[in-house]
Amino acid sequence: MLIDSNIIIYAARPDALKLLSYIETRDTFVSAISYVEVLGFSRLNNAERRWFKNFFDNADLLPISQSVLDEAVRLRQQRAVKLGDALIAATALVHHLELVTHNISDFSWIAGLRVVDPLA
Numbered sequence: 001m002l003i004d005s006n007i008i009i010y011a012a013r014p015d016a017l018k019l020l021s022y023i024e025t026r027d028t029f030v031s032a033i034s035y036v037e038v039l040g041f042s043r044l045n046n047a048e049r050r051w052f053k054n055f056f057d058n059a060d061l062l063p064i065s066q067s068v069l070d071e072a073v074r075l076r077q078q079r080a081v082k083l084g085d086a087l088i089a090a091t092a093l094v095h096h097l098e099l100v101t102h103n104i105s106d107f108s109w110i111a112g113l114r115v116v117d118p119l120a
Contacts, residue, residue, distance in 0.1 A: 001026055001116070002062070002092040004101035005034040005084070010119065012051050022118045029060045031091040033084050067094045079109060089113055 011019050038052050071090035075081055085106050092099040098114040107115045
C-alpha cells in the first residue's frame with residue numbers, strides 16, 4: 001500500500017495507535033512527494049520534525065520516475081487535480097499499490113486506483 005501524506009500526519013498523533021498498527025502490519029510505501037509535503041511543512045516543531053524524519057527513515061520511499069511523471073500528466077489532462085495528488089496517485093498506479101488516504105474524494109474518480117480510508 002502507498003500511504004498518502006494525510007495518513008502520515010494522522011499517524012503522528014498521540015491517539016493514533018490503531019492507525020500505526022494498521023500501517024505496521026502491512027507492506028507500506030510512501031511517495032517522495034509525501035516526504036516533501038510532510039517534512040517541508042514550515043510550522044513543524046522539533047519533536048514533530050524528529051517523529052516524521054524517523055518515520056521516513058524507516059519507510060520504503062518511492063521516487064518520482066519517468067513513468068510516474070507520465071502517469072501524472074495523463075491524470076492532470078483528465079481533470080484539474082493538484083500536482084501533489086496527481087504524483088501520489090500516479091505512484092500508486094505505476095507500482096500497482098492501493099492508496100491509503102483520508103481524502104477518498106480526491107482520488108475516487110481515477111480508474112484502476114484502489115483507494116482505502118483506514119480512518120472511516
